[in-house]
Amino acid sequence: MTKKATVLDQPAIRRALTRIAHEIIERNKGIENCVLVGIKTRGIYIAKRLAERIHDIEGEEIPVGEIDITLYRDDLSKKTEDNEPEVKGSDLPVDITNKKVILIDDVLFTGRTVRAGLDALMDLGRPSQIQLAVLVDRGHRELPIRADFVGKNIPTSGSEKIMVSLSEVDGEEQVTIHEKE
Numbered sequence: 001m002t003k004k005a006t007v008l009d010q011p012a013i014r015r016a017l018t019r020i021a022h023e024i025i026e027r028n029k030g031i032e033n034c035v036l037v038g039i040k041t042r043g044i045y046i047a048k049r050l051a052e053r054i055h056d057i058e059g060e061e062i063p064v065g066e067i068d069i070t071l072y073r074d075d076l077s078k079k080t081e082d083n084e085p086e087v088k089g090s091d092l093p094v095d096i097t098n099k100k101v102i103l104i105d106d107v108l109f110t111g112r113t114v115r116a117g118l119d120a121l122m123d124l125g126r127p128s129q130i131q132l133a134v135l136v137d138r139g140h141r142e143l144p145i146r147a148d149f150v151g152k153n154i155p156t157s158g159s160e161k162i163m164v165s166l167s168e169v170d171g172e173e174q175v176t177i178h179e180k181e
């Protein structure tokens with residue numbers, strides 16, 4: 001995998017997440033009845049950061065949960081019905097029934113991970129609403145799914161890959177675009 005460019009650096013990621021935190025508060029007229037749910041590794045850390053920002057802005061705690069979705073497919077160019085993303089587990093701090101759930105992931109690509117996340121949330125309760133926040137939307141949707149809050153839209157070709165590095169997981173902070181080989 002050859003690195004082509006850095007599309008977000010540490011200050012840009014910080015600003016994007018601060019903006020999304022403000023947008024979540026504005027859209028929901030505060031954070032009453034809102035719950036953040038991060039998807040597996042990096043979505044969880046983004047959700048935690050957003051909760052911190054929201055606390056700084058509103059002075060109130062917002063519950064943060066997580067769901068773990070595994071992509072069985074190991075080759076994004078060879079997707080079949082048999083290797084759809086599957087939910088491995090979840091850890092939600094509150095009952096999401098009648099709550100506004102903001103689902104959070106690092107990258108939105110085909111939309112299949114989010115679809116699995118929506119299924120998981122529906123199995124766990126009956127949210128009054130589900131919204132979606134992503135750090136990067138790289139296009140190429142295969143399902144009618146769109147994000148309500150986007151850090152940055154990065155148009156990509158099918159042969160490229162977006163890699164999100166966060167300090168909590170990767171020891172560095174950047175979003176890079178790579179050419180798959």
Ligand SMILES: O=P(O)(O)OC[C@H]1O[C@H](OP(=O)(O)OP(=O)(O)O)[C@H](O)[C@@H]1O
Nearest residue numbers: 041071105106107108109110111112113
């Ligand atoms: O819209 P989709 O086509 O479902 O792609 C988006 C998903 O792909 C990435 O996960 P990845 O499979 O790279 O796993 P990782 O984040 O754990 O590395 C990313 O974190 C999203 O969850």
Ligand SMILES: O=c1cc[nH]c(=O)[nH]1
Nearest residue numbers: 107109160161162163
């Ligand atoms: O480019 C991509 C596609 C899916 N998931 C990622 O993290 N990057």
